Amino acid sequence: MKSIVCIPTYNESDNILRIIDAIHDVVADLHVLVIDDGSPDGTADLVRRRMTTDERIYLIERSGKLGLGTAYCAGFAEALKLGYDRILQMDADFSHDPKELPRFLEAAESYDLIIGSRYVSGVNVINWPMSRLLLSWFANLYTRTITRMPIADATGGFKCFRSDVLSKIDLTAIRSNGYAFQIEMNYRAWRLGARIKELPIIFVDRVSGESKMSKNIVYEAAWLVWKMKLITIITFGKR
Template identity: 55%
Template sequence: MSDSIVIIPTYNERENISEMIDVVMKQPSSFHLLIVDDGSPDGTGALVKAKIEEFPGRIFIEERSGKLGLGTAYIHGFRWALKKDYQFIFEMDADFSHNPEDLNRLYSACKNDGNDMAIGSRYVTGVNVVNWPMSRVMLSYFASHYVRMVTGMPINDTTAGFKCYRRSVLETISLDEVRFMGYAFQIEMKFLTWKFGFKINEVPIIFTDRTRGESKMSSGIIKEAVFGVIQIKLGSLFTTYRRPMEVSTEASAS
């Protein structure tokens, strides 16, 4: 039994998913892999099932009926993983924009270095992005700056989607109350992790834009992120962030 599982949401990723699975399975940390597929009409699910037979006990699939959104896919995966005995739970894209070999570095940052969240960061050592037009690089970079300015989070890559969580983080965050399901989901999860006082580390990675398949980015996703950040900040002003252990300790002391 592995202590770690990688969650990859998919929608129409048949051009990438088989190769992605093969590379993840070859990593020295012996990761398990959960694919959350939103009813891909291109047959992504069938390719995953073929890989399940090839790697029994290491690959799993959860199939949902229709395109329900990135955030809901991850939350579905988080709930699934928390029911199991996984101690480290990862988010990663299917399109090779995240290098599967970097999973090992995120894993080490949490398991060996004592961090509760490790972020695969594009901006902690400059700008490490390949194959993006300059306009998109600037949009992403300044979006992270905007998020830091509004929220106060001491994180360089606030919109990153390549992450490792220690189990305790996802057990503390009330997943039912996560409000955003698009691009702002990534921001909100980091914000909640930070506000609850968990230890966060940014691991420098090189982000490479997809070369196969279609991007899921849209103007609606960007709009949600811009206005969602303000809502996240305003909501935090009326919220007390305490881990369950802190609350029980105070109750015992009284």
């Protein structure tokens, strides 16, 4: 089984090499694909330099900040093209603990989509302001209520797809970007009948660098949930 983890980056020069090292300390043969959006802080330069001595690392460089969703899609398409069987995703900022990676890989033996979940056993978020935690928690309640998708944490970004399911999702049709992107991918996988497993994880807010979260990301997700629901009703006549 060939596995790769996609890491989107925008101004992660404080984190990117440290996270790659931390990943390889845990799973030495896990390949890493960084998708950088022309970070002004030189994130891509650091990765490129490291690639000269480490064949486990790949880099996609895009011209500017084109958004998280399209960054993932570019990464997933490349990973599928390169023939990986398990395609993981995580953030560069240590909010997702690389020590969890073996659990994801093990779960991928029996599931098609594994989601690192902050809300599957209580609330496992450290150092977020209460306002952000409440927003995230209610966003998930909202998503679950409208879509009826049985996922406690549909907005998280620590996940693993088996390639057979990922390759059935039309990545070129995906337009959403922030939280909406995570919801849309889960929803599409779920509608395809993917076997989904939520693994409890602890999410720790970043220490270095800045968050790229914005209000628009929340509006986008709020609208997307209805859009997906309506498309499903129109296409399949199902609720």
